Amino acid sequence: MTAAPLGTKTRILDAAEKLFGKNGFEETSLRDITAEAQVNLAAVNYHFQTKESLIDAVILRRLEPLNRKRMEMLDAAGETPSVEQIAEAFLAPLIEVDIPNVAPLVGRVFSNPAQFAVRVFLKELAPVVRRFDQAIAAAVPALTPEERFWRLHFMAGAMTHMLAMWDVLPMMTSLPIHPVDRGAVVRQMVQFVAAGLRAPLVAKPPAELDKERT
Amino acid sequence: MTAAPLGTKTRILDAAEKLFGKNGFEETSLRDITAEAQVNLAAVNYHFQTKESLIDAVILRRLEPLNRKRMEMLDAAGETPSVEQIAEAFLAPLIEVDIPNVAPLVGRVFSNPAQFAVRVFLKELAPVVRRFDQAIAAAVPALTPEERFWRLHFMAGAMTHMLAMWDVLPMMTSLPIHPVDRGAVVRQMVQFVAAGLRAPLVAKPPAELDKERT
DNA sequence: GTCTATAACCGGATAGAC
DNA sequence: GTCTATCCGGTTATAGAC
Numbered sequence: 001m002t003a004a005p006l007g008t009k010t011r012i013l014d015a016a017e018k019l020f021g022k023n024g025f026e027e028t029s030l031r032d033i034t035a036e037a038q039v040n041l042a043a044v045n046y047h048f049q050t051k052e053s054l055i056d057a058v059i060l061r062r063l064e065p066l067n068r069k070r071m072e073m074l075d076a077a078g079e080t081p082s083v084e085q086i087a088e089a090f091l092a093p094l095i096e097v098d099i100p101n102v103a104p105l106v107g108r109v110f111s112n113p114a115q116f117a118v119r120v121f122l123k124e125l126a127p128v129v130r131r132f133d134q135a136i137a138a139a140v141p142a143l144t145p146e147e148r149f150w151r152l153h154f155m156a157g158a159m160t161h162m163l164a165m166w167d168v169l170p171m172m173t174s175l176p177i178h179p180v181d182r183g184a185v186v187r188q189m190v191q192f193v194a195a196g197l198r199a200p201l202v203a204k205p206p207a208e209l210d211k212e213r214t
Numbered sequence: 215m216t217a218a219p220l221g222t223k224t225r226i227l228d229a230a231e232k233l234f235g236k237n238g239f240e241e242t243s244l245r246d247i248t249a250e251a252q253v254n255l256a257a258v259n260y261h262f263q264t265k266e267s268l269i270d271a272v273i274l275r276r277l278e279p280l281n282r283k284r285m286e287m288l289d290a291a292g293e294t295p296s297v298e299q300i301a302e303a304f305l306a307p308l309i310e311v312d313i314p315n316v317a318p319l320v321g322r323v324f325s326n327p328a329q330f331a332v333r334v335f336l337k338e339l340a341p342v343v344r345r346f347d348q349a350i351a352a353a354v355p356a357l358t359p360e361e362r363f364w365r366l367h368f369m370a371g372a373m374t375h376m377l378a379m380w381d382v383l384p385m386m387t388s389l390p391i392h393p394v395d396r397g398a399v400v401r402q403m404v405q406f407v408a409a410g411l412r413a414p415l416v417a418k419p420p421a422e423l424d425k426e427r428t
Numbered sequence: 429g430t431c432t433a434t435a436a437c438c439g440g441a442t443a444g445a446c
Numbered sequence: 447g448t449c450t451a452t453c454c455g456g457t458t459a460t461a462g463a464c
Contacts (some may be wrong), residue, residue: 003391006287008447008448017325022328023328024240026238026240026241027240029438029439029440030381030439030440030441031438031439031440039439039448040448040449040450040451041441041450042441042442042448042449042450043447043448043449044440044441045440045441045442046447046448047447049441050440050441051439051440051441055384088394104327105409107325107327110375111321111325111374111375111378112238112378113318113321113378113379113380113381113382114236114237114381114382115238118382118385122385122386126343126386129386131216145389146389146391147402149387149389149391150402150403150406151377151402151406153375153379153383154372154375154376154402154403154406154407155372156375157372157373157374157375157379158367158368158369158371158372159371160247160325160374160375161324161325161367161368161370161371161372161374161375162333162368162371162372164325164326164327165327165367166327167327167328168327168328169367171336171338172222172335172336172343173363175359175360175363180337185364187416188361188364188365188368188416189326189364191227191413191415192365192368192410192411192412192413193368193410194413195409195410195413195414196406196407196409196410196413197406198409199406199408199409200405202401202402202405202406203399206261214292220431222430234443242457243456243457243458244457244458245456245457245458253430254430254431254432255431255432255458255459256430256431256459256460257429257430257434257461258458259458259459259460260429260430261429263459264459265457265458265459325461
């Protein structure tokens with residue numbers, strides 16, 4: 001059952017990752033973490049100085065390789081990837097991540113406005129967004145920069161919601177989706193998002209179109 | 215500037231709504247709230263007993279009328295609404311809500327897995343979801359129940375992300391979207407989501423399709 | 429209904445022995 | 447590097463005067 005004994009630092013990171021994802025950053029105390037990791041309370045401050053820098057360490061340990069994978073998948077799709085390939089490169093690495101506890105953690109990171117959105121986004125995510133934005137521009141040249149901005153965030157939102165709600169989704173339906181097949185979700189999502197990215201441009205408010213019809 | 219003097223209870227609700235949306239539930243203390251509301255600390259416990267039941271009161275005060283509006287818009291779209299009408303009824307009332315501070319509050323509610331997702335969702339949101347699911351089934355009969363489930367949550371995720379990220383979105387782009395035109399966002403979102411709802415069904419994993427092409 | 433004062437507790441962080 | 451013990455500020459909640 002127990003693998004090679006992990007170092008204290010790694011045990012803290014693993015425990016924090018699990019509890020942060022499950023209960024949130026602010027609602028998880030260092031005491032919760034050290035209890036879960038079975039290490040001493042003071043070890044956290046010795047290895048990570050403050051709670052905030054522990055949070056950053058927990059996030060960056062996972063986010064960096066995941067974003068690298070996204071870039072690699074997009075690169076592997078060639079010069080002019082289809083919207084399906086773009087969507088899959090953006091979504092699959094995060095949805096299908098096979099490390100336990102990571103999906104809800106990343107979901108929390110991406111749905112917290114002030115806390116990290118700025119501090120993590122600008123530093124770690126901006127290049128990824130720029131790269132995917134360029135790919136979308138090439139795949140759907142009719143889109144204006146504003147339209148690409150919105151659609152890229154619609155795609156990100158659909159993904160974030162899945163990551164964050166992963167564990168509670170089965171409770172929201174009577175359908176037999178326990179446990180969720182992540183490959184199937186990616187395929188559904190790629191299909192949905194690709195159609196959205198290719199959607200005709202907005203001309204008039206839909207409300208006005210409805211009025212004209214009557 | 216100051217309107218008719220509000221009651222203590224209302225001032226607490228307003229202050230809590232603002233701070234919960236801005237900083238989160240757990241990270242907002244009752245002291246923060248009473249300072250913002252300019253009422254005494256003990257007034258919170260007198261009117262709401264505990265912090266948790268204050269949170270519920272803050273949420274339900276806004277969520278109930280918003281969900282009623284969504285239902286009314288869907289009803290107003292007639293017997294068999296188009297996917298555009300379904301999307302607009304689902305999205306517009308929340309995105310275009312004109313009460314200050316409510317958008318980020320609702321965004322936080324919808325992106326918190328455990329905290330309320332179950333306790334609020336099952337009680338307050340389940341009928342709404344059921345109603346929209348039926349409408350989607352009528353508008354796109356080819357979809358299986360599972361596919362409707364996923365696509366409905368993709369739509370919800372795109373919306374939630376917009377609500378939660380509202381105030382920080384301008385920091386994530388160099389485009390001139392300050393302050394965000396919410397009507398325009400709804401139109402963009404309806405277009406995106408409607409295309410996603412109408413997307414062709416998933417047959418094979420996109421990865422396999424890519425392999426076949428080479 | 430509204431206030432002051434305080435109880436009772438929990439949080440992050442650190443000092444200092446080993 | 448790891449432990450125990452502790453500091454200290456902030457938290458919810460309540461008792462009791464007005």
